[in-house]
Amino acid sequence: MASARFTCARGVGMATLGVRPGGAPGVGVPPEEPVPELPEVETLRHDLDREVAGRRVKAVEVRAARIVRRHRNRREFANRLVGRKLGPASRLGALLLLALDDGGDALVVDLGTTGRLLKQRSAAPVDRQTDAVLTFTVGGDLRALELGEAGELFVAAGAELDELAEARREAIDPLTDALTWQAVNARLQSRQEGLRPLLTDPSFVAGIGPVYADEILWASELRWDRRSERLSAQEVRRLHRAIQEVVQEAVRLRGSSVGEAPWLDLRGNKGEYEPQLNVYLREGQPCRRCRTPLVSERTGKAETTYYCPKCQS
């Protein structure tokens, strides 16, 4: 999928209205609306594994037909889930997979740019933005909200899951052993692009969007527009280490909830990584490394990068 996956049109109008978190007034640059990136998806995977795996599906209600577009119709999607037990949750890049009993099928959740999952008591009122509800025989229901145009749910058989994995073979998952210095280096050399567009390209590294791309670049002391093939060996090592450390720390703190429509976890709580953000949405504030005021710059139609003009070079 293209990098548009991480660019949400929804936020452009809203985001210009208010003062950004941290107090610096906007400078007329609409920020991208943060979307679920890898740490948020991994947080959901962890929660699903703990709170949903092992439950049997009693009923499925699809309120927006477009989210099950791979199926003939809503009923066909529901029929493949009702009566089945959900197994362990796993992740394929930014896709969430819930195994199904009897065979190698899985329920695949693509959150798109805005999607959320919520585990609730069945008696809780159903939010207007709810796209689908899976009710369990015991223990509440799982709701998918705001999947938008890009998000979707589908049941995939074993062969389809293999195809999905194959399509993502090139992307490095930063939470796996695939994130080696050598793999990062080889891709930087062959892609020959600016660092930020490359970092947010899901065919390069899985699940990095605007928030963590800027944080990784700050941690590596590299400017967003550096060309990937011109980094020194030492710079490649810094970038590699930063991808690993930023993503792991964000997973440990259960993701970031920033912006006008912050991401929420399976229970509706915010992530705790926001205070760790060193550049994202902090333009005008002093750099935590060198005290220089941070700046933001438009890098594309709806894309903004935040960085330190002094210590990132």
Ligand SMILES: [Zn+2]
């Ligand atoms: Zn600095």
